[in-house]
Amino acid sequence: MRKIYLEDTPLREAQEQLKKRISFLPKIETIPTARALGRVTAEPVYAKVSMPNYHASAMDGIAVKAEKTYAAHEQNPVRLKHGMDYVEVDTGDPIPAPFDAVIMIEYVHQVDEQTVEILEPVAPWQHIRPIGEDVVVGEVIVPAHHKLRPVDLGALLAGGNLQVPVYRKPKVIIIPTGSELIPPSEHVAEGEIIEFNGTVFAAYLEEWGAEPVLHSIVKDDYATIREALRAAVQEADIVLLNAGSSAGREDYTVHVVEELGEVLTHGVATRPGKPVVVGIVEGKPVIGLPGYPVSAYLNLEWFARSLVQHYYGVMEQERQRIHATMGRRVVSVMGAEDFIRMTIGYIDGKYIANPLTRAAGVTMSMVRADGLLRIPPGDLGYEQGELAELELYRPLEQIHRTIVATGSQDLTMDVLDALLRRSGPDRFLVSSHVGSMGGIMAIQKGEAHIAGVHLFDEESGTYNLPFVEKYLRGKDIVLLQLVYRQQGWMVKKGNPLGIFTVVDLIRPDVTYINRQRGAGTRLLLDHLLKQEGIDREQIYGYSREAVSHLSVAAAVSGGTADVGLGIYSAAKAMGLDFLPVAEERYDLLMSGSFYRSKEGAQLLECIRSQNFVHEVERLGGYNCRDTGSIIYMSPPF
Amino acid sequence: MRKIYLEDTPLREAQEQLKKRISFLPKIETIPTARALGRVTAEPVYAKVSMPNYHASAMDGIAVKAEKTYAAHEQNPVRLKHGMDYVEVDTGDPIPAPFDAVIMIEYVHQVDEQTVEILEPVAPWQHIRPIGEDVVVGEVIVPAHHKLRPVDLGALLAGGNLQVPVYRKPKVIIIPTGSELIPPSEHVAEGEIIEFNGTVFAAYLEEWGAEPVLHSIVKDDYATIREALRAAVQEADIVLLNAGSSAGREDYTVHVVEELGEVLTHGVATRPGKPVVVGIVEGKPVIGLPGYPVSAYLNLEWFARSLVQHYYGVMEQERQRIHATMGRRVVSVMGAEDFIRMTIGYIDGKYIANPLTRAAGVTMSMVRADGLLRIPPGDLGYEQGELAELELYRPLEQIHRTIVATGSQDLTMDVLDALLRRSGPDRFLVSSHVGSMGGIMAIQKGEAHIAGVHLFDEESGTYNLPFVEKYLRGKDIVLLQLVYRQQGWMVKKGNPLGIFTVVDLIRPDVTYINRQRGAGTRLLLDHLLKQEGIDREQIYGYSREAVSHLSVAAAVSGGTADVGLGIYSAAKAMGLDFLPVAEERYDLLMSGSFYRSKEGAQLLECIRSQNFVHEVERLGGYNCRDTGSIIYMSPPF
The missing domain is CATH 2.40.340.10 (MoeA, C-terminal, domain IV)
Structure with missing residues (x-):
């Protein structure tokens, strides 16, 4: 049918092999220091001038000749004459000859306009910033291969370096390929996929210090892709192709790279991220990235990021x-x-x-x-x-x-x-959404601060508390009333199949979509079925699980199901009709330690605010009549 | 003489007070998502389309109706007919009705052009990406106050958000003030200081997400500064004045802010960083930053950074x-x-x-x-x-x-x-430079990997080893020959005072500049003095210490000393004449554990390379005849 091959090369091996085969010869450009933030130095930079380039006062005060002060002490004030024995200086002022020390203004007693008195001697060079205190001519300010930070720019300018030699940014051409791809749009037809990987790649590359160029979308056609790649390697330092890196019928990357150059790796032993193509065309590294976003971004980091670092000769900060x-x-x-x-x-x-x-x-x-x-x-x-x-x-x-x-x-x-x-x-x-029962378990195991629960107990006819008593006995917990909400049947606009009650679900023309095990909504369905004496097996689709209200609504909207149980706002979001079935209590369960924490207090404040009630009621399908009241609090331990 | 006042407000108090008084009303702008990297969302952003918006194949293979496969097992292959029972699909392709499952190509046996055989049943919806698997219409993609990362841009586009509402960047106007300031230049006259703080501020602010505007330099004139500030607060969200924030004669910031608005703090209880002015003019925060770079950058972080965060309602990552x-x-x-x-x-x-x-x-x-x-x-x-x-x-x-x-x-x-x-x-x-003796002590205390030493021992007439034996007995260390180097008198071009030997240093017209205690160069001078029977006290300037060869050279070049002892390359860098006095051995002392480490091996490789010898000899004043040889290695423990 078609040729299937994909290696399982260990990731590190694939990375090392590529690095060994690629040697960049980055061009150097000399740019204004003021615009060099984040750029990487190509050479060590030496100071051209000293900072300061004269002896400068380090304080506000008077400049004096130190030897004229040696006799001063509290019992023997020394008087100094303006102009001859001292001049006033501010911080940063040059020290005029023959003065060689500065006395801080706080220790100077003005006698008259022309005379001051001092009570302490000063040592030569006191409070004087000598030439080159900050930067000395000839000193290395920053080494080569150094990513320039704000403070480096300051030191470079202080040392008279108005320009700085940096490596030109590596140009990375990103070629999105795929006949199903369309540029980002709000109107997407069936079979069309918004091309967004290219934007993500470009943003990452920008962060890593490269110059990304996003090519227009190329159709899935062998010759077109080949010509796009052939042109790109002329201009770029690195080329990325996305997608078509696997071994399917229309996955051309590996063949194109093979024809124009050499494939080093096709497939790495990672999950996700396996279907990557690593190759070289005319001396330029070419990475064929998979189409699935997560695989693509991981491979981008593994290969493109390490190429950019290799280009600059720097190591990036690893994540914590x-x-x-x-x-x-x-x-x-x-x-x-x-x-x-x-x-x-x-x-x-x-x-x-x-x-x-x-x-x-x-x-x-x-x-x-x-x-x-x-x-x-x-x-x-x-x-x-x-x-x-x-x-x-x-x-x-x-x-x-x-x-x-x-x-x-x-x-x-x-x-x-x-x-x-x-x-x-x-x-x-x-x-995160794990269903009501999952939430109770998470609180029990100390894996969450709060959990939303709406579990109907058939025996008592009430919500949540029986479950809390059963599963969290002896635990330090608080159960808080959040909202009442409507659950109902979500059906296509106009309810074309005429679904009104749970009995309609067993009709042969009706396909249901259910929620995952442990979800309160699924328990509600089970309760409704039990009331009517209906067996689950009778419902087509009972075993198909979606993990959120919106996913259920999406399935109905997309036509793979006719009905699902869920909340009003989800139906509204997907343009479905909603037939109320029951009002249920949606509570927040939380650990006692969280309830008593600062964060807990902040959350409670939000829950009990007018804003919360206002915004929830605007969603529709909710009622806030008891919002924020405490249903249960475990006794103190 | 002049009014002296500066508070000692605790830093946190000053920060809190400012934050309490400033409430920003940031404007919102809607910008293309593709250009929104690093911007901060002003509202939660919801998905406008689902991704995928159709049921898509998750694999390369064939789309089938699951129920037609139920009977398949190894002993009972099921044959499927093309078009009727299956169609070929690639990853991402829509699943045409009535098919509801995908079989991976690896499990499909081609019988003939129109027929395949399978050996295993598949469940409905296997290998199908349901509508909205990635993003469902109505789902929150990113919350408000969220700094957009590359992957967020992808999710926004996937959800049909081509535009994103973000806060306009806060405009920060930076006004450098000071009559001594000049724009960055390679030609700096005495009394002139290169203005570089503004560039550093702008770079930091850019990193923090603000829009910095660097004003031209404003002279130290009360009215001019006042008018610059008055104009700036009309346009900016935050204004920075630098410098003039202390309490000196020409420190106008506090007075200008007082006249136009309100001073909240003048002086914080920090060292460095004390002389800062924090105020409000026409509702806009005005920060008067000190002139000294270190004080300025710390205050920038304390006040300007936290204002930018306050503006956006985000917290920045703290440093590790x-x-x-x-x-x-x-x-x-x-x-x-x-x-x-x-x-x-x-x-x-x-x-x-x-x-x-x-x-x-x-x-x-x-x-x-x-x-x-x-x-x-x-x-x-x-x-x-x-x-x-x-x-x-x-x-x-x-x-x-x-x-x-x-x-x-x-x-x-x-x-x-x-x-x-x-x-x-x-x-x-x-x-770092702590002198040869300091280096020996650092190795002894395990504070450094290597130390450069050039200590002459009068008794043995040799370098370094006697000191190592005395101070590092029983320690695991290695002493490696790095270079021979010339020490000599550094004097002004043309040697105007005619200084040739150590005896000239005691002449009344000669001012010396010495090195710090523990420096090998200082010990060399002491040795020369002893040989000639000269008392230190006879040398004017003996007690004035510089901490590097370049600093000594700078002092001679600047005219505050006539002569100093140092190395040729320092004299060359500062345009001085150099009169050789002695050739000395400059060795590298290192711990045994470093010598045996990977880093130690890398360093040794560099030392023993032709490049090292070549570049060192190009500096002048060096000889590499024994470079890289081991002088001493402590016995194994």
Whole structure:
């Protein structure tokens, strides 16, 4: 059918091989020092003038000849005459001959306009900045291969260096390829994909000190791609092709590079990130990056970033690393080096990390990631509770100040986050969605500060409290009323299939989409089925799981399902009709220690504010009649 | 004479007071997402389209109807017909109806052009990326007050956000004031100072996300400064005046701010950095920064940076902190918060920190600093050997890879550093100058990897080894021959005073400039004096100490001394005549553990390279006849 081959070259081997084969000869350009921030010096820079270039007063006071003061003491004031024995000087003024010391103004007693008196002797050169105190002619100000910081610019100018020799930025041409790609747009037809990787690559390259050039989109055509690459290597120091780096029918990168030059690597032993092409065309490195955003960005860092560093002869700052406790078991892909995006929470003095989706196509997982976990090829992974080292994507202080929310997903959590951030610069709320039962478990295991829960207990006919009593007995916790919300059937506009009650779900023409196990919404469905005596097996689609209200709505909107259960705001967002089924209580469960913390107080303040009620009610489908009241608080320990 | 007043307001109090009085109303601008890197969002941004917006194949393979595969197993291959039962799909392709699953190409056996065979069943929705897998319409992509990273731009575009609402950058007008200031130049007359603080401020502000505007230099004239400030507050969000913030005769900042607005603070309880003016004019914060670069940059960070953060409602990443052992005693200034620039070495697994000069005028101390030590007002400081927390100015990995050189200063150390950096991106050599004896002590205390020494022993008539034997007995060390170098009298061009031997130094018309205690050059002078039976007291200037060859040369060149002892290259750099006195041996002393380390091997390779010999001999005044040979190696332990 088509030729399938992809190597499993160890990442480091592929990187080393490329570096060994590429030697850049960067051009040097001499640019104004004032515009050289972040540029890399091509040579050591020496001072051309001394700073100061004269003996300067270091204080406000008077310049004197030190020997005229030697006799002074408290019982024997010495009088000095203006012009002859002293002159006034301010900080930075030259010391006129024959003076050789400065007395601070605080120790000078004015006798009359022309006379001062002093009570202490001074040593020669006291309070005088000698020539070259800051910078001496001939001194090295900055070495070669040095990335210029603001203060370096100051020292260069102080040393008379108005220009500075720096390496020209490496030009990186980014060629997006793919017939399905369209430039960013708000109107996307089926089968079209917005080209956004190029923008992300360009932004990263800019941060790393390169000069990115984003080529227009090239269709999936062998000859067109080849000619684009052939032209690019004439101009660029590095060329990136994206995508088409795998081994599919229309994956031309490897063939094009092979025809024009040499393929060094096709496929690295990493998950994600495997399908990369590393090659050389006319002496220029060419990287074929995969189409999936996560794979693409990881490979960009592994290959393009290290080429830029190689070009400049500098090492970039590595990301900070911390050790965190695994909140869940993290299993490795055998035989590959795993890179797993993780969230990190700082709960009761411990870092708790949990994996995000491993799907390489989910850009949002990179946006949400707090860190990256690397599992070497031989390792099996980590058990829950084990410590592992993570590379941080966010500053550690931000992680320290972040309120970790989990449990059931609800749009009011976004409102809370927005209000929190608006209330102060050091406040963050980060949500992950694991369903109500998952939320209870997270609080039990100390993996989150707060959890949204809406669990209906059939026996008592009430929400949440029976579950808290069952699973969190003896724990220090608080249950807070957040909102009442409407759950209902989400159906296509106009309800073409006429779905009104749970009984309609078993009709043969109706496809359902469910929520994941442990989700309160799924339990609500189960309760409704039980009331009507309907067997789950009768519902087509019961086993198909979506992990959020919006995903369910998206499935209905996209036509792969006819109905799902969810909240009003999700239906509204996707332009669906909504048929109310039940009002439920959506509470916030939190640990007692969080409730009593500063962050807890800030959150409560937001929840109880008029703004919160106002913005939640604007969403529709909510009622805030008991918002902020405490339903349960465990007795003090 | 003039009014003297400066408060000692605690820094935090001054910061809080300013923040409390300033509330920014930042304008919002909507800009193309592709150009929004580093900008701060003004609102939460929601997805406008789903990504993907259709069900897409997640693999290269064939799209099938899952139920048609249910019967397949190894003993019962199922055959599928092209077009009817399957179509070929590549990653990213839409799944045409009625298909609902994808089988990877690896599991498809081609029977003929129109028929494939499969051996395993597939579940519905296998290898299909559902609509919105990456981004779902209505989902929050980034919250408000979020500094946009490359990956955020990708997610925004994926969600159909071609534009993004961000805060306009705060405009910061920087007004340099001072009649002695001139724009950067290579020709500086006496009494002129190059204005470089403005460039440094602008660069920092750019890094912090502000829009700096550097005003032309304003003379020290009350009315001119006042009009410049009056105009600036009309346009800017923040105004910086530099300098004139102290309480001297021509320090107008406080008076100008008082006339046009309100002074909140004049003087903070810090050393350095005390003379700052913090005020408000027409609702705009005005910061009067001191003239000394170090004081200025610290105050810029304390006040301007925190204003920019306040404007955006974000917190910037704090600098990394480490604990380091104090290599020397560090004494605090009583009653003030001390900020001391420090070097940090990583020696035998320990961080060793030493203070740089405290002079607030030395820009180079900021360039050279690896970190900042803060001593709170009440504290007395740190004893040698005590641990203290430092804020890092350089990435920790760089500090780990840096070879710490100390001891006597010599220009060949700069050559070595340049060669090392050229040889690889992760190699640094950082020198500090404490004299030869200081170098021996540093090796003894484990505070440096290598030390340059040139100590003449009168008794044996040899260099260095007798001192090593005396002070480093029983220590694991290596003494390596680096260079022979000429020491000589440095005198003005043409030797106007006719200075030829040490006897000339006692002439009444001759002023000498000496080196600091423990410097080998000073010991050489003492040896010469002893040989001639001359008393130190007879030499005018014996007690005036400079800490480097270049500083001595600068003093002679500047006319405050007639002669000093030093090396040829320093005399050459300052355009002086040089009269050779003695050839001495300049050795490198190093710990055995460093000698045996990877870094030690890299250094040795550089020392023994042809490039080193070539570049050193080009400096003049050196001889490399024994360079790289080992003079002494302690027996193994």
